[in-house]
Every structure is written in structure tokens, then in C-alpha cells.
Amino acid sequence: MAIGKDGRTGFDNDKYKKLQSEKIKERIERFGGKLYLEFGGKLYDDYHASRVLPGFEPDSKMKMLLELKDQAEIIVVINSGDIEKNKKRSDIGITYDADVLRLIDVFRHFGLYVGGVVITFFENQPAAVSFQEKLESLGVKVYRHYAIPGYPSDVERIVSEEGYGKNEFIETERPLAVVTAPGPGSGKMAVCLSQVYNELKRGVRAGYAKFETFPVWNLPLRHPVNIAYEAATTDLADVNMIDPFHLEAYGTTAVNYNRDVEIFPVLTAIFEKIYGTCPYKSPTDMGVNMAGFCITNDEAVREAANQEIIRRYYGALRSIREGNAPPDLIYKHELQMKQAGLSTADRPVVAAALAKAKETGAPATAIQLADGRIITGKTSNLLGATSACLVNALKALAGIDDSLHLLSPNVITPIQHLKIEHLGNHNPRLHTDEVLIALSVCGVSSPEAERAVDMLDRLHGCDCHSTVILSQVDENLLRKIGVHLTTEPVYQTKKLYHK
Numbered sequence: 019m020a021i022g023k024d025g026r027t028g029f030d031n032d033k034y035k036k037l038q039s040e041k042i043k044e045r046i047e048r049f050g051g052k053l054y055l056e057f058g059g060k061l062y063d064d065y066h067a068s069r070v071l072p073g074f075e076p077d078s079k080m081k082m083l084l085e086l087k088d089q090a091e092i093i094v095v096i097n098s099g100d101i102e103k104n105k106k107r108s109d110i111g112i113t114y115d116a117d118v119l120r121l122i123d124v125f126r127h128f129g130l131y132v133g134g135v136v137i138t139f140f141e142n143q144p145a146a147v148s149f150q151e152k153l154e155s156l157g158v159k160v161y162r163h164y165a166i167p168g169y170p171s172d173v174e175r176i177v178s179e180e181g182y183g184k185n186e187f188i189e190t191e192r193p194l195a196v197v198t199a200p201g202p203g204s205g206k207m208a209v210c211l212s213q214v215y216n217e218l219k220r221g222v223r224a225g226y227a228k229f230e231t232f233p234v235w236n237l238p239l240r241h242p243v244n245i246a247y248e249a250a251t252t253d254l255a256d257v258n259m260i261d262p263f264h265l266e267a268y269g270t271t272a273v274n275y276n277r278d279v280e281i282f283p284v285l286t287a288i289f290e291k292i293y294g295t296c297p298y299k300s301p302t303d304m305g306v307n308m309a310g311f312c313i314t315n316d317e318a319v320r321e322a323a324n325q326e327i328i329r330r331y332y333g334a335l336r337s338i339r340e341g342n343a344p345p346d347l348i349y350k351h352e353l354q355m356k357q358a359g360l361s362t363a364d365r366p367v368v369a370a371a372l373a374k375a376k377e378t379g380a381p382a383t384a385i386q387l388a389d390g391r392i393i394t395g396k397t398s399n400l401l402g403a404t405s406a407c408l409v410n411a412l413k414a415l416a417g418i419d420d421s422l423h424l425l426s427p428n429v430i431t432p433i434q435h436l437k438i439e440h441l442g443n444h445n446p447r448l449h450t451d452e453v454l455i456a457l458s459v460c461g462v463s464s465p466e467a468e469r470a471v472d473m474l475d476r477l478h479g480c481d482c483h484s485t486v487i488l489s490q491v492d493e494n495l496l497r498k499i500g501v502h503l504t505t506e507p508v509y510q511t512k513k514l515y516h517k
Contacts, residue, residue, distance in 0.1 A: 027073030028318035029309075034078060037308040039085035042229075045306055046089070046193050049225025049297075052217065054210040055306070057198040058230035061092075062124050065109050067231050069502065070246045070323040071309065072479075079231075080128060083196065090194040091133040092125050094118050095204045098139045098146040107200060108333075111494065115149050117200040122158065133190055134159035138205035141165070161186040163209060170284045177291040182215040202254055211285075215292050225297070228278075228304045233258045235272045235302050236310040242323035244273055245358050249330035251275075252350045253343065264300035272302040325481060325502070327358050328365045332504035336487060339507035365504070367483040370394055372506075375485040381510055383407040383484045385501065387415065388476070399446070400430060404484055404492050405453040411480075412457075415473035416466070424467045429456045450495040477501055486510040 046053045059067070061083070063076045075081070083090060099105075100114045107117055118135060125132050135153055137146050140162040150160045163185040168175050175181050188195075188209075195213070197206045210226050217224040232247035244258050254277075261274040263282055278301040285304075289296040298304050313319055331351040337343035355361065362368050367384040370392045374382035380397035383404040387393065393414050395407025413420060433452055437443040448456065454471070461468030478500030485506050488496075496503050 026315060026318040028313055028315035028322065029071040029073030030312045030314050031073055031075055031078055034074070034309060034312040035082040035085060037311060038079075038082045038306070041306045041308050042086060042194065042227075045225065045227045050223055051193050052195075052222055052224040053193065054195045054197060054213050054224060054226050056206045056210050056226070056228045057196055058202075058206070058228065059232065061196070061198040062121060063110070064231070066246075066250055066326070067309075069329075070243050070319070070326050071313070072318055072322045073314070074309075079229075080124075083130065084128060086194055087129060089192055090196055091131040091190060091192045093133050093136060093188060093190070093195055093197045093209065094121055095136045095138055095197060095199040095206050095209050096149075097199075097204045098137055098141065098143045100201070100203070101137070101145045101149050102143050105201070110497070111490075114200040115145075118153075119156075121198070121200065131192070132158070133195065134161055134188060136161045136163055136188065136205075136209050138163045138209065139165045159189075161188050163205065163212060166208075169208070170281060173284065173287045173291060177215060177288055182212040183219075185209075185212045185216070187216045187220075188213055202251065211288060211292075218292060223293075226304070227306050229306050230278075231307055231309050233273045233275055234310040235261075235274060235305060235307065237273065237313075239273050240357060242320045242327065242358055245354050246323040246326040246330070247275075249327050249351060249354045252330070252334065252347060252354075261300050261302045264302040267299035267303075272300070274301050278304075324358055324360055324364060327354055328360055328362065329502060329504050331355055331362075332483075332507075335507040336505055339487070339509075365481065365483065366392055367481050368504070371483040371485050381484065381486040383482065385411045385477070385480050385482045387411065387480055397447075400425075400434075400448065401453065402447045402449065402492070403486075404482075404488055404496070405448050405450050407482070408450050408477075409453060409457070409470070411477060412470040412473045415476050416469045418466050418470060422466060424460060424464065424470055425453070425456050426460050426464075429459050449489065449491045451491060454495070474499055 042055065062080045064079060065076050067074045068076045096114055096118050105114050106112060122132050135158055137150060137160060140146055153160050166176055166181045197210050199206055214224050214226050233244040237244055239258055239260060248256060248258055257276045258273055259276055259279060261272045261279060264270060264272040282301045286296045334343060334347050334351045338345055338348060367386050370384035371382050374384065374394040374396055378396045381403045382394060382396050384392055384394045385407055391414060393407060393411040395403045395410050397403045398406060409424060433448060433456060434446040438446055457467050457471050461471055480501050482496060482501045482503045486508050487505050493503065
């Protein structure tokens with residue numbers, strides 16, 4: 019479970035599972051027993067939600083869905099363009115097509131039925147065709163959906179045999195069809211509405227609803243949780259706004275985002291053409307999200323969300339440095355920081371890491387423990403800064419004197435010899451994964467080293483900052499143990515190629 023500063027939580031996970039499953043059941047009944055539910059964000063391992071809502075578990079939505087296990091089936095959607103571009107999930111570092119396979123495995127592990135995969139915007143792209151063949155060879159049903167000329171404004175074409183009618187009909191079996199995807203821009207909404215259209219042709223009046231955790235519709239527009247959502251979707255140009263349709267219909271303020279607000283008149287026209295009338299008065303009406311009712315400590319949630327806003331700012335700086343984002347992206351993040359009243363000074367590990375780097379003249383790393391203590395690590399002949407910081411943090415958590423050396427030269431030297439003499443590395447310093455292995459080996463004969471390794475779980479949720487961009491090995495390790503990393507947009511060397 020993600021926790022906030024000083025171990026505080028701000029979200030009631032059990033209440034969330036109960037309220038959310040009840041709300042979805044109500045919506046299924048409202049439409050007579052068949053609902054297509056568009057799942058925005060991550061259905062499984064929603065790390066963004068767990069970071070900004072301390073107490074929210076990354077698999078909370080999955081556990082909630084298990085309350086509806088016998089009624090639900092999963093449809094996974096992927097955009098052909100994302101397959102072609104090898105688009106990656108930044109949080110776990112794998113491509114969207116690989117994540118489709120991973121998600122199917124996860125859903126099946128939990129006992130959820132996966133009805134198939136929809137490849138959207140299909141135009142016979144070689145990579146998309148290859149992926150379909152791979153899925154089918156694994157026994158997964160695959161459906162093709164196509165781009166519709168004039169979408170989303172040409173309603174006459176969209177709601178016709180030349181629009182939704184051209185898409186392959188997904189044979190669903192259960193009352194609740196959950197439509198999810200590895201990431202945004204997949205075409206989930208179009209898949210849902212296409213199914214609603216094609217179900218009606220077959221005599222079934224199916225419904226549509228949307229499950230977006232963010233923005234949280236019943237929090238203030240500029241609440242840090244909602245600003246953090248904007249920061250997470252800056253590359254999609256998402257902007258939170260008051261839902262004008264909801265305000266007009268009910269006289270109540272609700273927060274939504276620009277894409278849903280802008281598309282609602284079109285959706286209304288589509289619904290009217292399919293059903294004869296629109297079942298919703300506002301884009302907020304379409305949603306079933308109950309997260310806002312489960313916040314128990316607003317201060318803890320605000321604190322956690324503010325840190326996420328700063329992390330996203332550093333993430334944008336790095337993406338620009340790596341050539342993966344346009345330079346003007348940073349201006350949007352700077353505006354979000356300003357709206358939240360934040361600066362980099364509000365992330366204590368930044369100043370600590372920079373100070374240590376200035377003191378030593380070499381890269382440095384800092385970690386802030388749950389109790390507020392900041393532990394630093396410097397670059398040495400034996401360890402990189404992040405490896406040193408990791409060891410120092412574990413020692414601090416275990417109450418081991420900082421002057422005590424946990425890593426035996428008898429263990430470190432053979433590892434360095436292996437790296438340089440046999441594996442072709444030029445840098446003898448141990449990476450974080452190598453340090454943990456070395457600590458584990460030393461733990462056989464050293465109670466202190468064993469105690470330090472046992473502290474690893476207590477680093478989960480801690481903030482960390484490096485003065486240089488880390489190797490993929492170190493980043494992956496920190497991600498696995500749940501450390502929230504930011505880095506300066508600087509490489510350690512002046513090489514053109516960085517692994």
C-alpha cells in the first residue's frame with residue numbers, strides 16, 4: 019500500500035471497493051442488464067493513483083472488479099499506431115503490445131474472463147497484422163476496428179454501416195464488458211459506442227458508462243490531485259475544467275476535462291441517433307467514479323499530489339533532454355507548478371542531492387525516508403552514487419552505524435572482476451541490483467548485512483533524486499522496490515550513446 023509522509027494514509031481502500039462496485043451494479047441495471055464500461059487510466063497497477071491518493075493500492079480497481087467477477091468480462095484495446103511506434107508505458111518500461119499480453123495474463127490470474135483484443139485504427143499496418151497473428155496463435159480472439167472519416171463530427175457517417183457498422187462485432191457473453199487499454203489514445207470510447215450500435219442492430223439495448231479515476235469530479239478544480247492529473251497527461255493536452263453541462267443541468271459544480279466536455283455534444287448526437295434520446299445530461303453523468311468519497315485525510319492527499327506534480331516536472335525535463343518530447347512541453351509543467359504554488363524547493367531530496375554533488379564534485383543521490391530523514395550517497399571507486407545511497411538508507415533504517423562497512427571486499431572484488439574482465443564493462447562500480455546481491459551474500463555471515471536487506475520493503479514510497487540520469491538497471495531496480503525517482507536532466511558522461 020502506498021503511504022504518505024510520516025506513514026499517513028489519506029484514502030479508504032475498503033470503502034472504495036464497496037462503493038465503486040455498487041455504483042457499477044446500479045449502472046448495469048439502469049441499462050437493462052448490459053453495459054460497456056470504458057476504463058480510463060490503468061485497471062491494474064495504477065501507480066499514479068497510489069502515489070497521489072496514499073492508501074489507494076495499485077490493484078484497487080482490480081480488486082473492486084473481482085466483486086463483479088461473475089458478471090464481468092474484459093476487452094483489451096490497443097491502437098495500431100502505438101504498435102507501429104513501439105510506444106512504451108513509462109511506469110513499467112515495456113511496449114504497449116507487450117503490456118497487452120501481460121495484462122491478459124494478470125486478468126486470467128485473478129480469474130477474470132478476457133473476451134478478446136481489439137486493434138483500433140487498423141489499416142493493415144505490418145506490425146499490427148503481425149501482432150494479430152501472434153495473439154491468434156496464442157488462442158486470443160482479435161477484432162479489428164477502423165478509423166472513420168469525419169470522426170468525431172460527422173455523426174451521420176459514424177452511426178451508420180459505413181462507420182460503426184464496418185467494425186468487427188465483439189461477441190461478449192456477460193452483463194458487464196470492461197473495455198481497458200495499456201494507455202491513453204487507444205480508442206476505447208469508440209469501441210464501446212461501436213458495440214452499443216451493433217448490439218442494437220441485434221436487438222440488444224446496451225448501455226455505455228465511463229470509469230475515469232481522474233480528474234476527481236467532486237474535488238475542487240485546482241485541488242493538487244486534479245492538477246497532478248493534468249501533469250500526468252500534459253502530452254495529451256488534457257486540461258481540467260468545470261463541466262458546464264452538469265452545472266446547467268443540476269446547478270452543481272463538477273470537474274471534468276476538456277476532451278470529454280468538448281466531445282459531449284457529439285456524443286449526445288450519437289446517442290440520440292442510436293437510442294432516439296441521450297441517457298446523460300452531462301459528461302460527468304457518464305462517469306461512475308467514487309474515489310472522491312473515499313478520501314479520509316485531505317492534507318495527506320494534497321501533500322502526495324504536490325510531490326507528484328514536481329516529479330512530473332522533472333520527468334518532462336528529462337524527456338526533453340532525451341529528445342522524446344518537444345522543448346515547449348516544460349512550459350505547461352511550469353504553469354502547473356505555479357498553479358499549485360510549488361517549486362523544486364518543495365522536494366527536499368533535490369537540494370540534498372545537489373548539495374552532496376557540489377561537495378564531492380561528482381554525481382550524488384538522496385533518499386527521503388518515511389520519517390523525514392534524508393540520506394545521501396556519493397560516487398566512489400566501489401559504488402555509484404545511487405548504490406551508495408541505497409546502502410546508506412538501509413543502514414539508517416536498520417539502525418546500523420554509518421561507519422560500519424556492510425560489503426566485504428571478498429564479495430565486491432570478484433563481482434568487479436567479472437564485470438570488467440568477462441562481461442566487457444568499463445565501469446567497475448556496482449549497480450544497485452549488484453549491491454543488493456552482494457549484501458545478500460554478505461548476510462550469510464554478517465547479521466548487520468542481513469538486517470539491512472530486511473529493511474528493503476521500508477523504502478517503498480520513498481522519494482529519491484539523482485543529480486544525473488541513471489542507468490536503466492538502476493531505474494528498474496528502484497521502480498521494483500517502489501522508490502519514487504526524479505533526476506536532473508543531465509548525463510553523467512558526454513558520450514552520444516547512453517545505455
